[in-house]
Amino acid sequence: MxxxxxxxxxxxxxxxxxxxxxxxxxxxxxxxxxxxxxxxxxxxxxxxIDLSGRLLSPKVDGQTTDWDTALDRVARAFSDAIAEHGPDSVAFYVSGQILTEDYYVANKLMKGYIGSANIDTNSRLCMASSVAGHKRAFGTDTVPGTYEDLEEADLIVLVGSNLAWCHPVLHQRIAAAKAARPEMRVINVDPRRTATTDLADVHLRILPDGDAALFNGLLAHLDSTGAVDRAYVDAHVNGFDAALAQAQAEDPTASGLSAEDLAAFYAEWTGTQKVVTVYSQGVNQSSCGTDKVNAILNCHLATGRIGTPGCGPFSVTGQPNAMGGREVGGLANMLANHLDLENADHRACVQTAWDSPTMADHAGLKAVDLFQACADGRIKALWVMSTNPAVSLPDSDGVAAAIAKVPFVAVTDIMENTDTGDLAHVLLPAAGWGEKDGTVTNSERRISRQRAFLPVPGDARPDWKIICDVAARMGWADAFDFETPEAVFAEYVALSKAAEPFARDLDLSVFEGVDYAGLEPTQWPANDRRFFADGAFYHADGKAKMLPVVAPQPRNQGLRLNTGRNRDQWHTMTRTGKAPRLGAHLAEPYLEVHPDDAARAEVTVGDLVRVSSGRGDAILRVLVTDRVAPGQPFAPMHWTRQLTSRSTVNSLVTSTVDPISGQPALKGAGVVIERFTAAWYGFAASVVPLAPRQAYAAVARTRTGWQVELAGTEAPSDWEAEARAATGISDGEVSMVQDPATGGVRVALSRDGVIVALFFAAPTPVEVARSHAIALVGTETPPLQALAGRVPSDRPDPGATVCACFEVGRNTLLAAVAEGATTVEALGAKTCAGTNCGSCKPELAALIAAARVPMAAE
Missing domain, CATH: 2.20.25.90 (ADC-like domains)
Incomplete structure (x- = not known):
């Protein structure tokens, strides 16, 4: 192969x-x-990469059709809306999962031919505050450093960044560097104790949005201890005095940290020359995210710790091609090649290069505002590409309702059924990863090729081709006559050449005349190039700007919901949800709750709770843990209406945004928690796909089919009918066992002696060996034996999955610990757990520590 x-x-x-x-x-x-x-x-x-669930042909109004019919419908809808209501009546909402070539032609069509800037992206949800902070400080959206800085640093400060789960390979690189140089220090700044904290020498548990107060205090400390690099500031920085005055006027304990913790952190940061500050969603996803970014940048600019090996601020992006989208102007307030939409000369440059009939001259609608415009009727035609805003945006129920109000909606996706696609008038089948060619840019400005290794299935087409086909039908065939993604990339590089007179950071000359097919991963403007060690910023005077940042006051009342990601899942699980081992670690939506908050709500581990806000509610499984602080529950955002009946976490989140970047505050919803009282609880496994229908249902893929966790508010009168409905099996033989004493019910459904579904229900959460039950589906196990719900004594039960890479279960690991594997390394050697990505190592360490307690007691 x-x-x-x-x-x-x-x-x-x-x-x-x-x-x-x-x-x-x-x-x-x-x-x-x-x-x-x-x-x-x-x-x-x-x-x-299998084709299950794939959208393989265009659909119009729910009916399969041909490309000409679908494309004509899209082009006509957009053309009619523009003719009747103007160019700002239409919008594109695109994605950090599309390739740079896709992004480029979508941006060209909207801004240079339709004449509106109403094109925004789901990358707005992950890094817009970094973009705004960079532009305010540097004059352009420049990431100064490289990944090698993470290995060359003597101190790494991770701020609002759970690298171990969200950027595991960078976490591995840091862990390897720390193992090689034990004197390297890592400080984790985060309200939660996460898997990343296990790597850190110090965990600073700040209050939510306490970052600005923390770094304002650092700036004041740098000045008071003589650590400011006056020569660098005088030569290359404006705004120092105002930024310092604001920092000195504030109380750093507003961060939630003690004076002792602050003093220790400030001394370590000040006393270490090679410092890299890595930040991510915990900084960006905030109503003051841009200010928090600038508070961090202020400290690096004040000390000149930027652009040299092992030094600098480092924004790590969530999306695979968020950087590529930023580079080609995929945001509503940007132009291609890091040019400014508000600058008339920049607009003229791009319009000339594109030979376009018009050019957007004002910022378009940013993500949250775009869907508000859908709700109030301003958007008449909407095209969503490769993203699922009906789940991923804040107030996701409101967003779904807003999309449903738009007179015409087109959705380009690889999957036939998504929460957003189900609202579309036209569905356009896209080629997926492995089926199309193009480029992506990673967090260190490195452009790499995505290459096809699979045939394009059915009638699917790459995104850039679909966009060009629509553009041609709107009358602009000559401008979008690209035959290959290579031709699109070449035009993008040529535009960089045309923009040279403006002396921007985005210099793609290294890609001129490149062998596109054989393109090696390459950083712009050149490999291993860092920015700003000698100044040369991109404001008009060539200097950087430090900004005065006002830190928000801490908010201690009530519960504040923190949202984020799971270790093994990606966004709305369109892709990762297809991999059984990725769902085995945490198979249903959950809420981490501090023991104090759980006691007040009178809930415990395994209970279901209803979490409510002013926007919506969700039913989630409780995990009681001190990994979260009191008053700060946490829930991942991955589950969709395709997979759950009522657990879309972003339905709880308000639409509050950072006023500068437009990035939503996804981590700040005020919520109320109450026990969800169910009449019965259940678990089922089946060979057929399952649809959530009960009051609580959470579906996940398994090696033998699908599983579902269940809860209902009324006990069924017919348990066989309930089991068939829950498992999707309407035929076959039924074997049922009921226990009048406990109220428990167990049902096996078989066809020709093969078990096709198992169903377990009880008045309390069901106790059953789930991995064992799942493994029995599709086998010829006698039904009554299967209904025992227990693993036979001669067959070990691996238990709940801990290591997804090698599918190693908790019971397997505990057995290895009992046999003497009492270090993470020994456990890895015996079971392979933790030896691939390493993200489960903190859980392995915790499991070993927990096992030692009873051993010591004995």
């Missing part, structure tokens, strides 16, 4: 992958982002 060099489609680390059409997946040892490492999600990519 020939393996193709490509790039992972998940986070912004941009790992190189060797992929085969048979599902073989390996890390690319030659790719400078990962050097062969992969996380659990990347390792499981081969399990996600």
């Amino acid at each position: 020939t393996l193709t060099r490509t790039t992972c489609p998940y986070c912004g680390v941009g790992c190189g992958v060797l992929a085969g059409a048979d599902g073989t997946i390996q890390g690319d040892p030659k790719h400078p982002a990962n050097f062969g490492r992969l996380c659990s999600k990347g390792s499981a990519l081969g399990e996600t």
Whole structure:
């Protein structure tokens, strides 16, 4: 099997992958982002390339059709809306999962031909505050450093960044560097104790949005201890005095940290020259995210700790091509090639290069505002590409309702059924990862190729081609006559050449005349190039700007919901949800609750709770843990209406945004928690796909089919009918056992002696060996034996999955600990757990520690 060099489609680390059409997946040892490492999600990519659930033909009004009919409908709808209501009556909402070439033609069509800037992206949800902070400080959206800085630093400060789960390969690189140089220090600044905290020497548990107060205090400390690099500031920075005065006027304990913790942190940061401050969603996803970014940048600018090996601020992006989208102007307030939409000369440059009939001259609607415009009737035609805003945006129920109000909605996706696609008038089938070619840019400005290694299935087409086909039908065929993604990339590089007179940071000259097919992963403007060690910023005077930042006052009343991601899942699980091992670790939506908050709500581990806000509610499974602070519950945002009956977490989140960046405050919803009282609880496994229908239902893929956790508010009068409805099996033989004493019910459904579904229900949460029950589906096990719900004594039960990479269960690990594997390394040697991506190592350590307690007592 020939393996193709490509790039992972998940986070912004941009790992190189060797992929085969048979599902073989390996890390690319030659790719400078990962050097062969992969996380659990990347390792499981081969399990996600099947065609189950794929959208393979265009659909119009729910009916399968041909491309000409679908494209004509899209072009006509957009043309009619523009003619009747003007160009600002239409909008594109695109995605950090599309390739740079896709982004480029979508931006060209909307801004240069339709004449509106109403094109925004789901990357607005992950890094817009970094973009705004960079532009305010540097004059352009420049990431100064490289990944090598993480290995060369003597101190790494991780702020609002759970690298171990969200950017695992960068976490591995830091862990390896720390192992090689134990004197390297890592400080984790986060309201939660996460898997990343396990790597840190110090955990600073700040209050939510306490980052600005923390870094304002650092700036004041730098000045009072003589640590400011006056020569660098005088030569290269404006605004120092105003930024310092504001910092000195504030109380750093508003961060939630003690004076002792602050003093220790400030002393360590001040006394270490090689400092990298890594920040991510915990900083960005806030109503004051841009200010928090600038508070961090202020400290690096004040000390000149930027642009030299092992020094600098580092924004790590969530989306695989968020950076590529930023580069080609995929946001509503940007132009291609880091040019400014508000600058008339920049607009003229792009319009000339595109030979376009018009050019948007004002910022378009940013993501949250765009869907508000859908709700109030301003948007007449909407095109959503490769994203699922009906789940991922704040107030997701309101967003779904807003999309439903738009007179015409087109959705381009690889899947036939998504929460957003189900609202569309036209569905357009896109080629997916492994089926199309193009480029992506990772968090360190490195452009890599995604290459096809699979045939394009059915009638699917790459996104850039679909966009060009619509543009041609709108009358602009000559401007969108690209035959290949290589031709699109060449025009993008040529536009960079045309923009040279403006002396922007985005210099793509290294790609002029490049062999596109054989393109090696390459940073712009050149490999290993850092920015700003000698100034040369992009404001008109060539200097950076430090800004006075007003830190928000802490808010201690009530419960504040923090949202984020799981270790093994990606966004709304369109892709990762297809991989059984990725769902085995945490298979249903959950809420982490501090013991104090759980006691007040009178709930315990395993209970279901209804979480309510002013926007909506969700039913979630309770995990009681001190990983979260009192008053700060946490829930991941991945589950959709396709997979749950009532657990879309972003339905709880308000539409509050940062006023500068437009990025929503996804981590700040005030909520109320109350026990969800169910009449019965259930678990089922089946060979057929399951649809959530009970008051609580959470579906996940398994090796033998599907599983579902259930709860109902009324006890069924007919348990066989309930079991058939829950498992999707309407035929076959039924075997049922009922226990009048406990109220428990167990049902097995079989066809020709083969078990096709198992169903377990009880008045309290069901106790059953779930992995064992799942494994019995599709076997010829006698029904009554299967209904026992217990693992036979001669067959070990691996237990709940801890290591997704090698599917190692908790019971397997506990047995290895009992046999003497009492270190993470020994446990890995015996079971393989933790030896691939390493993200489960904190859980392995905790499991070993918990096992030692009873051992010590004995």
